[in-house]
Amino acid sequence: MKLAKQVATNITWHEGHVERADRFKLLKQKGATIWLTGLSGSGKSTVAFTAEHALIEQGHFAYVLDGDNVRHGLNKNLGFSPEDRNENIRRIGEVAKLFADAGVLTFTSFISPYRADRDQVRDIHEQAGLTFIEIFVNAPLEVCEQRDPKGLYKKARAGEIPEFTGISAPYEEPLKAEIVLDVANHSPQECAAQIIDYLTQHNLLTA
Amino acid sequence: MKLAKQVATNITWHEGHVERADRFKLLKQKGATIWLTGLSGSGKSTVAFTAEHALIEQGHFAYVLDGDNVRHGLNKNLGFSPEDRNENIRRIGEVAKLFADAGVLTFTSFISPYRADRDQVRDIHEQAGLTFIEIFVNAPLEVCEQRDPKGLYKKARAGEIPEFTGISAPYEEPLKAEIVLDVANHSPQECAAQIIDYLTQHNLLTA
Numbered sequence: 001m002k003l004a005k006q007v008a009t010n011i012t013w014h015e016g017h018v019e020r021a022d023r024f025k026l027l028k029q030k031g032a033t034i035w036l037t038g039l040s041g042s043g044k045s046t047v048a049f050t051a052e053h054a055l056i057e058q059g060h061f062a063y064v065l066d067g068d069n070v071r072h073g074l075n076k077n078l079g080f081s082p083e084d085r086n087e088n089i090r091r092i093g094e095v096a097k098l099f100a101d102a103g104v105l106t107f108t109s110f111i112s113p114y115r116a117d118r119d120q121v122r123d124i125h126e127q128a129g130l131t132f133i134e135i136f137v138n139a140p141l142e143v144c145e146q147r148d149p150k151g152l153y154k155k156a157r158a159g160e161i162p163e164f165t166g167i168s169a170p171y172e173e174p175l176k177a178e179i180v181l182d183v184a185n186h187s188p189q190e191c192a193a194q195i196i197d198y199l200t201q202h203n204l205l206t207a
Numbered sequence: 208m209k210l211a212k213q214v215a216t217n218i219t220w221h222e223g224h225v226e227r228a229d230r231f232k233l234l235k236q237k238g239a240t241i242w243l244t245g246l247s248g249s250g251k252s253t254v255a256f257t258a259e260h261a262l263i264e265q266g267h268f269a270y271v272l273d274g275d276n277v278r279h280g281l282n283k284n285l286g287f288s289p290e291d292r293n294e295n296i297r298r299i300g301e302v303a304k305l306f307a308d309a310g311v312l313t314f315t316s317f318i319s320p321y322r323a324d325r326d327q328v329r330d331i332h333e334q335a336g337l338t339f340i341e342i343f344v345n346a347p348l349e350v351c352e353q354r355d356p357k358g359l360y361k362k363a364r365a366g367e368i369p370e371f372t373g374i375s376a377p378y379e380e381p382l383k384a385e386i387v388l389d390v391a392n393h394s395p396q397e398c399a400a401q402i403i404d405y406l407t408q409h410n411l412l413t414a
């Protein structure tokens with residue numbers, strides 16, 4: 001492997017890592033974790049992906065962490081015991097923190113039914129000086145159960161899924177969410193716009 | 208929270224997630240994991256940060272995962288048993304995979320002494336259709352021990368650190384590294400240039 005002299009001469013080299021503020025400035029945005037919580041079927045992922053798409057098209061860097069890319073990878077060695085559920089959310093929170101530190105507008109789309117778990121994630125962000133935005137994707141249980149996109153409520157009602165959030169396990173609504181989305185009465189586009197408006201108003205789309 | 212009608216009307220909305228290829232195209236680069244392996248004190252982090260800095264200044268999106276941001280967060284509940292060491296590298300590999308999928312040029316800076324662990328990380332990337340670049344930060348033990356930036360070799364020789372890689376625990380050199388850095392005879396800038404040259408030649412800095 002030859003050395004790339006021509007590259008070396010084009011670059012101003014700096015040892016030492018890029019400070020977060022400098023990275024945000026170079027990326028022209030501030031990293032943050034945008035934590036969507038809500039019942040199964042409430043539309044968390046649809047809203048997250050809609051917002052991600054719009055942000056990327058506007059030249060911003062956004063990414064969605066959800067069950068599809070986390071449960072079968074990073075958290076594949078976790079089950080559904082209380083300890084494992086807590087560790088599941090803790091790891092997701094830590095990964096979101098890394099993405100936010102990197103400068104990414106990071107959406108997480110997990111039911112995350114327990115207030116204590118969400119508050120723990122908020123704490124690790126605030127301790128690291130990073131923005132944490134809790135979004136309550138607020139849909140009545142009846143609406144979610146009627147949608148039932150994955151047929152999970154039907155199985156839960158039939159007793160085939162134990163401890164299903166909203167049916168046989170609690171969902172603890174956020175008490176201090178930065179944003180509440182009324183997903184029963186607004187489209188995913190309107191909800192995504194509400195999020196992007198919040199990001200704009202809080203100067204996260206500049207640096 | 209009012210709805211941001213003005214934002215909504217400026218945006219072309221898409222439901223559904225952004226395909227990886229589209230995201231890479233919008234970011235004008237391809238995500239990849241650039242895995243630096245080598246002895247303690249070989250200069251992994253210095254090279255990684257130098258390359259990160261140069262890439263970001265050129266308008267690319269790079270990030271370094273290292274002990275500082277991973278060990279005290281995501282992996283804080285892991286010790287140094289063989290199982291925990293393996294789980295440490297596995298989680299780092301999974302997080303790097305998420306960053307690469309997001310489109311980030313993701314450097315990891317960990318001793319990662321075992322070939323099997325590194326190959327496992329390579330496998331999860333290749334199975335996901337993502338680029339994995341193994342970089343052997345090749346410095347003779349004598350050079351690392353002489354540098355000893357954290358005083359760890361001194362402690363290891365004094366028996367204060369058990370199972371220290373290179374002293375009392377093995378380091379398995381890569382057999383198929385994409386890049387070998389001769390860090391004893393080249394500056395961090397030259398090594399970073401060698402990496403950036405590789406990324407350029409393999410079309411990772413365009414999409």
